[in-house]
Amino acid sequence: xxxxxxxxxxxxxxxxxxxxxxxxxxxxxxxxxxxxxxxxxxxxxxxxxxxxxxxxxxxxxxxxxxxxxxxxxxxxxxxxxxxxxxxxxxxxxxxxxxxxxxxxxxxxxxxxxxxxxxxxxxxxxxxxxxxxxxxxxxxxxxxxxxxxxxxxxxxxxxxxxxxxxxxxxxxxxxxxxxxxxxxxxxxxxxxxxxxxxxxxxxxxxxxxxxxxxxxxxxxxxxxxxxxxxxxxxxxxxxxxxxxxxxxxxxxxxxxxxxxxxxxxxxxxxxxxxxxxxxxxxxxxxxxxxxxxxxxxxxxxxxxxxxxxxxxxxxxxxxxxxxxxxxxxxxxxxxxxxxxxxxxxxxxxxxxxxxxxxxxxxxxxxxxxxxxxxxxxxxxxxxxxxxxxxxxxxxxxxxxxxxxxxxxxxxxxxxxxxxxxxxxxxxxxxx
Amino acid sequence: xxxxxxxxxxxxxxxxxxxxxxxxxxxxxxxxxxxxxxxxxxxxxxxxxxxxxxxxxxxxxxxxxxxxxxxxxxxxxxxxxxxxxxxxxxxxxxxxxxxxxxxxxxxxxxxxxxxxxxxxxxxxxxxxxxxxxxxxxxxxxxxxxxxxxxxxxxxxxxxxxxxxxxxxxxxxxxxxxxxxxxxxxxxxxxxxxxxxxxxxxxxxxxxxxxxxxxxxxxxxxxxxxxxxxxxxxxxxxxxxxxxxxxxxxxxxxxxxxxxxxxxxxxxxxxxxxxxxxxxxxxxxxxxxxxxxxxxxxxxxxxxxxxxxxxxxxxxxxxxxxxxxxxxxxxxxxxxxxxxxxxxxxxxxxxxxxxxxxxxxxxxxxxxxxxxxxxxxxxxxxxxxxxxxxxxxxxxxxxxxxxxxxxxxxxxxxxxxxxxxxxxxxxxxxx
Numbered sequence: 001x002x003x004x005x006x007x008x009x010x011x012x013x014x015x016x017x018x019x020x021x022x023x024x025x026x027x028x029x030x031x032x033x034x035x036x037x038x039x040x041x042x043x044x045x046x047x048x049x050x051x052x053x054x055x056x057x058x059x060x061x062x063x064x065x066x067x068x069x070x071x072x073x074x075x076x077x078x079x080x081x082x083x084x085x086x087x088x089x090x091x092x093x094x095x096x097x098x099x100x101x102x103x104x105x106x107x108x109x110x111x112x113x114x115x116x117x118x119x120x121x122x123x124x125x126x127x128x129x130x131x132x133x134x135x136x137x138x139x140x141x142x143x144x145x146x147x148x149x150x151x152x153x154x155x156x157x158x159x160x161x162x163x164x165x166x167x168x169x170x171x172x173x174x175x176x177x178x179x180x181x182x183x184x185x186x187x188x189x190x191x192x193x194x195x196x197x198x199x200x201x202x203x204x205x206x207x208x209x210x211x212x213x214x215x216x217x218x219x220x221x222x223x224x225x226x227x228x229x230x231x232x233x234x235x236x237x238x239x240x241x242x243x244x245x246x247x248x249x250x251x252x253x254x255x256x257x258x259x260x261x262x263x264x265x266x267x268x269x270x271x272x273x274x275x276x277x278x279x280x281x282x283x284x285x286x287x288x289x290x291x292x293x294x295x296x297x298x299x300x301x302x303x304x305x306x307x308x309x310x311x312x313x314x315x316x317x318x319x320x321x322x323x324x325x326x327x328x329x330x331x332x333x334x335x336x337x338x339x340x341x342x343x344x345x346x347x348x349x350x351x352x353x354x355x356x357x358x359x360x361x362x363x364x365x366x367x368x369x370x371x372x373x374x375x376x377x378x379x380x381x382x383x384x385x386x387x388x389x390x391x392x393x394x395x396x397x398x399x400x401x402x403x404x405x406x407x408x409x410x411x412x413x414x415x416x417x418x419x420x421x422x423x424x425x426x427x428x429x430x
Numbered sequence: 431x432x433x434x435x436x437x438x439x440x441x442x443x444x445x446x447x448x449x450x451x452x453x454x455x456x457x458x459x460x461x462x463x464x465x466x467x468x469x470x471x472x473x474x475x476x477x478x479x480x481x482x483x484x485x486x487x488x489x490x491x492x493x494x495x496x497x498x499x500x501x502x503x504x505x506x507x508x509x510x511x512x513x514x515x516x517x518x519x520x521x522x523x524x525x526x527x528x529x530x531x532x533x534x535x536x537x538x539x540x541x542x543x544x545x546x547x548x549x550x551x552x553x554x555x556x557x558x559x560x561x562x563x564x565x566x567x568x569x570x571x572x573x574x575x576x577x578x579x580x581x582x583x584x585x586x587x588x589x590x591x592x593x594x595x596x597x598x599x600x601x602x603x604x605x606x607x608x609x610x611x612x613x614x615x616x617x618x619x620x621x622x623x624x625x626x627x628x629x630x631x632x633x634x635x636x637x638x639x640x641x642x643x644x645x646x647x648x649x650x651x652x653x654x655x656x657x658x659x660x661x662x663x664x665x666x667x668x669x670x671x672x673x674x675x676x677x678x679x680x681x682x683x684x685x686x687x688x689x690x691x692x693x694x695x696x697x698x699x700x701x702x703x704x705x706x707x708x709x710x711x712x713x714x715x716x717x718x719x720x721x722x723x724x725x726x727x728x729x730x731x732x733x734x735x736x737x738x739x740x741x742x743x744x745x746x747x748x749x750x751x752x753x754x755x756x757x758x759x760x761x762x763x764x765x766x767x768x769x770x771x772x773x774x775x776x777x778x779x780x781x782x783x784x785x786x787x788x789x790x791x792x793x794x795x796x797x798x799x800x801x802x803x804x805x806x807x808x809x810x811x812x813x814x815x816x817x818x819x820x821x822x823x824x825x826x827x828x829x830x831x832x833x834x835x836x837x838x839x840x841x842x843x844x845x846x847x848x849x850x851x852x853x854x855x856x857x858x859x860x
Contacts, residue, residue, distance in 0.1 A: 070804075074811035078758045111801055214755070275752030276815070278759070302737035305815035306802055315745055319752070321707030325644070328508045329708070371541055372736055374500075374847045375854030385735035390791070390820045417804045424805030 001399050003028045004042040008051035011380055012058060012355040013337040023052065028361040030164065031172070036357055042123070054365040054393060055379055058353050059118025060309035061343025064207070064247040064268040064297025066124050067133070067148070067332050068096065068104030070111070072302035073425045080212050081277040081303075088203035089302060092388040092427045093125070097400045100427070101126040103419040105133035110411050111307040112298075113139060115389035118362040119267075119395045121245070121297060121347055123180040123207045127163055135171045138402040138410040140362070142347040143167060144180030144207045147195075150188045164204055174398060175205070176348055178245075184207035184220050184228035189235060199242035205348055211256065212248035213279045229256040238263040245346050248273075249287070250280045257290040266293040266346035269338075271316040273299035284320045284329065303353040308389055313339045317384065332380050366391045431829050434472045434790040438481035442488060443767040443784040443811055450809045453482065458791040461828040466787055470770040484795040484823060485809050488783050489548025490739035491773025494637070494677040494698040495553050496576070497563070498526065498534030500541070501854045502732040504713035511643050511707040511733075519732060522857045523555070524652025525588070530857070531556040533849040535563035539724070540841050541571060541737035542728075545819035548792040548827045551675070551698075551727060551777055553637045554608040557593055565601045568832040568840040570792070572595060572777040574610030574637045577625075580618045580763070587624050594634055604828060606778055608675075613639035614650050614658035619665060629672035635778055641686065642678035643709045659686040668693040675776050677727065678703075679717070680710050696723040699768075701746040703729035714750045714759065725773035738819055743769045747814065762810050791829040796821045 002309055005026040014338060025040035026033060042048050069089070075203045076088040096104075100123065112120060119140040122130050127145045134141045145160045160179050168177040181187040181195040192208070199206045210228060211217060217227050224231045230254075232238060244265035249256075260267065267287065287294060297306050298312050320330045344353030351359045366373075366383065370391035395403040402409055435456040455470040456463060472478050488689050499519070506518040526534075531554065549570040552560050557575045564571040577592045590609050598607040611617040611625040622638070629636045640658060641647060647657050647795060654661045659682075662668060674695035679686075690697065697717065704710060717724060728734050743765055750760045774783030781789045796803075796813065800821035803812045825833040832839055 020492070059827065072807075073805065073816060074808040077762055077811050077815065080757055084757075107801060107804065115799075169543075236512035271752075272748055275748035276757065278751045278755050280755045281752050301816070305811065307819075308818070311741075311818075317747065318702055318705035318745065319749065321708045322701075322711050322749070325708050325710045327510055327514075327706065327708035332507055369847070371537060371544075371843065371847060372594070375503065375851045375858075377502075377854060377858055378504040378507075381507050381735065385507065386503060386731070388738070388741075388818050413801065417799070417801060421805045424807060428805075428807055 001028065002043055002046040004040050004046050004048045005051040005056065006048055008054065008056045009379070010036070010056050010355050011383065013333050013340060014354050014356060020055065022162050026056070028399050031361060033355065033357055033359050033361050051365065053368060055368050055383065056342040056355060057116070057364050057366065057383070058337050058355055059362045059364050059395065059397065060116050061119040061120050061295065061353055062067070062112055062117045062297050062307065063245065063295040063343040063346050064270055064299060065108065065120060065122055065307065067108035067122050067130060068101040068124055068299035069300030069302040070107040070307070071096070071100060071104040071420060071427055073305050075302060075428065081279055082215060084277060084303065086226040087162045095427055096126070098126040098129040100423045101150060102129040102133050103416055103423060105130045106137065106411055106416045107420050108301060108307045108414060109137040109139060110408055110413055111405050112309070113137065113395050113408060114392060115308040115310055116364040116395070117307070117309045118364070118395060119344060119349060119352055121207060131175055131302050134175055136410050139397050140174045140352065142176040142178050142205065146180045146182050148182045148186035149191045152191055152194065157191070160195070161198055161202070164202055168204060172398060174190060177392040178205040178207050180207045183212070183216070185216050189232065192232065193235070193237050196237050196242045197223060200240060205243040205245050207245045207247065208430060209248055210246040211251050212274070214251055217251055227253070227256055229259050234260045234265060241265070241346065248279070250274050250282050252283065252286060254286060257286055257292060261290055261292045261406070266295055266342070268295050268297040268346065269316055270297050271319055272312055273303040277303055281319060281323050285324055288329065290391065293342050293346055294338050295346045296338050309339055310388060313384060332384055335384060336380065361396055363396040364392060365394040367393045431458065431460070432473055432476040434470050434476050434478045435481040435486065436478055438484065438486045439809070440466070440486050441570050441813065443763050443770060444784050444786060450485065456486070458829050461791060463785065463787055463789050463791050465515050475856065481795065483798060485798050485803070485813065486785060487794050487796065487813070488770040489792045489794050489827065490546050490736065490769050490826065491549040491725065491777060491783055492542055492547045492727050492739050493551050493675065493725040493773040493776050494700055494729060495550060495552055495737065496730035497538035497560060498531040498554055499730030499732040500537040500737070501526070501530060501534040501850060501857055503733060503735050505858065508639045509810040511709055512645060514707060514733065525554070525857055528556040528559040530853045532559040532563050533846055533853060535560045536567065536846045536852050538731060539563060539567040539569060540843055540846060542739070543567065543825050543833050543838060544822060545738040545740055546794040546796070546825070547737070547739050548794065548825060549774060549777060549779060549782055551637060561605055564605055566840050568830060569827050570604045570779060570782065572606040572608055572635065576610045576612050576613045578616035579621045582621055582624065587621070587628065590625070591628055591632070594632055595830055598634060598837045602828060608635040608637050610637045613642070613646070615646050619662065620661065623665070623667050624670045626667050630670060635673040635675050637675045637677065639678055640676040641681050642704070644681055647681055656682070657686055659689050659717055663689045671695070673778065678709070680704050681714060681777055682712065682713050684716060687716055687722060691720055691722045696725055696772070698725050698727045698776065699746055700727050700729040701749055702742055703733040707733055711749060713751050715754055718759065723772050723776055724768050725776045726768050739769055740818060741815060750792050762814050765814060766810065791826055793826040794822060795824040797823045
């Protein structure tokens, strides 16, 4: 597709915030943004799209989630992570089949796209069915098989690796694959180390839940004498580290944080899930000052309870300012960067998370006529603090529309809702 | 109007949560809910509305706000309350005329209705213009003239009182009026006391900002030796108290809280504004255990930055659970009660905040086909933690539709957006 987006207003953390008051033309050629200029004469084969009504931004990068947990939304609201996981999630996940995962994933992807996300991360099981959903939805994702293992029973590491080989860089590069040892409380240190080594050799990332609750750290310390991160470092897991995507990191010491910085890891903040499960509020002064690449994820919809990155950015920014009692602790630009380019970097997608020449044509069109943008004193501020998914009009990934005028193109939402509803009834009664 | 809402699913904190899975018929007669039953044969003059697609709830009660601050949305995101107020808000508010307040208020009311609110509180100036907006919008509101005063200069108390007499119980009882001494840092203790006395005599409430920031308490303590609430109590202001609506209450001691409980006051929590301005996070264990009537407000859109109560409930619930590190600290039912019946009680509206026989017919119809309610494991949970304003389909106040199928009936939204935009340009450049 060759397309000129005419008279667009771009908001991107790489541009000055004042730029969003200027209109420009954007030339999309194939999967890339070919050119941005005050005026572009459309090439002969190009279509022209009047974008004067829209604010154009990169798509959000949702750097941590479990798509198919949409099926388990709302099952337990007033319990801790441990109770939630062991009493409510694990028993029902044991009943899920591949098609359950496929339809649950499509619902999560739909919710994400409809709220301005173009790139996702997933850690679950039946991950081939997740990849099938991502392929059809038309978005980008980095997918991993979530693996709880003490001694690599049933060849779990090999199965993870086969998934990585089968799916990495497929679907025109929209799909990347990774390893997903679940967490320090479900995977033995030896199994974690083996995942790290295989990921490094294959050049893919490792998705890993780390330091989510006090209980995780207390239980681990009772056995190993120190926190998971510090223990892994002492055991040499980080001497030659893989590209680690550490999710949660609610309870961190300065030493834990420094270890992750030296290892070149990224931290995915999942504020709403951490708050809702009572896991706690991170020390944001420590994290913001650490130099670690910080990005943002929704976690699964059974603890969030939706797949809406704008909501996630807003709550994160608010709690940062409120918990440090300093409204200047995070700027609008830094917060948006966490949701866009920082996430893309963490998931290994080059040229994503920015609206600039040569970048991937992954774009969200926000309707500036929505009253959340009125009056237009500062559109970056209005996006972050006032708008919601109601204002998302259209979404493009890799130069193709995946949502137009509020309608998803690759997902039959009515069918997905029907299938999710009937499958959820089976799981809830199970 | 006589209307039967056919096959409705009701969610209300007075009913069992399981009730939302049953369908009932609701008879609206005039301004009231006349009857709720499994099946109602429509009276001869009644129209019948197929409500089978909707979840029907009370309208939210937004118990603290400054409507016309929509005009100032997004002007300053990274500053403290003091800087925000004195450097950004006060200078522009000094330029506002009555029509500015009128159009800014209409925008706030529109945003509120479109996100499921039927009853509002306001504290501002040119309050007659606010009352005009409320009358046209068709909603309920308790309105007060926000008054900063050291020695009742310019007869400010008398003007507040004249407003109260002019507007209390007008518009078929939809409008109530109250006193609004601004805050301990802008109103002298003597002026506060005079407001309390006049309100008690007239039987109306007092809206008052209290204990919002550490600086407020430190500055007050430097002069008076103790916190505002404790000082007012020691001076006898609460010996025969008015019905006090204390907004914010971020920084409270057990003694402060006990004084408010004994005085029969209500506390309005404004979590998003308090977080965004870096004012801090309340001690929720203290507040939840205090026995004070707790309700919820959005504050003004210049520090929130919208007028969306569902967002406010969600962030409040999340931060309660996260800051206490106990997911059970607040139940879905208690949180919804704060947004519905507790707020109605605080603002002095009887029979509001509940869907029951004899109650006011103030209803919100949420579209259960919205994907945020899929799968329907628990609609109360999905409303609180997953849905957003996209799912609000129709809104009724006092038996009349004020929004139908997403369209406001009493407000010309295009005109309001045009007027707010041009007036905001004037104010921003001023």
